[in-house]
Amino acid sequence: MNRKSRLPKRNWSSSKDTRLLRMFVDQHMLTEKQDALNIQMLKALDDDTDPRWIPLHMIDNANAIILHISRLRGNSKAIDKLYLKEKIDGLRSKLSDVEMKGGGE
Secondary structure: HHHHHHOOOOHHEEEEEEEEHHHHHHHHHHHHHHHHHHHHHHHHHHOOOOHOOOOHHOOOOOOOOHHHHHHHOOOOOOHHHHHHHHHEEEEEEEHHHHHHHOOOO
16 A cells, blocks of 8 residues: 555645634734734823824724734625725825824835
């Protein structure tokens, strides 16, 4: 009997899918922690005139995008496009604010 014939056939696609699923879960958990820290920073700042307020809100919008996509495990068919558009528009708005105040390059 050929030794190769005794080895179980490996479904590489399933293995890849499992690894990606675990990575999406890890990404989601990390982003949840980052989001919680960002919320604490916003509360500690408690001043919308502080120049750090805008970048913290940019992080908030970026985290929301990552959380949404990672919660869906990358399923592009399930993505709420209106929600993502709202968050992306928020990022663009904050970027415009930074540019108007002379920040960025």
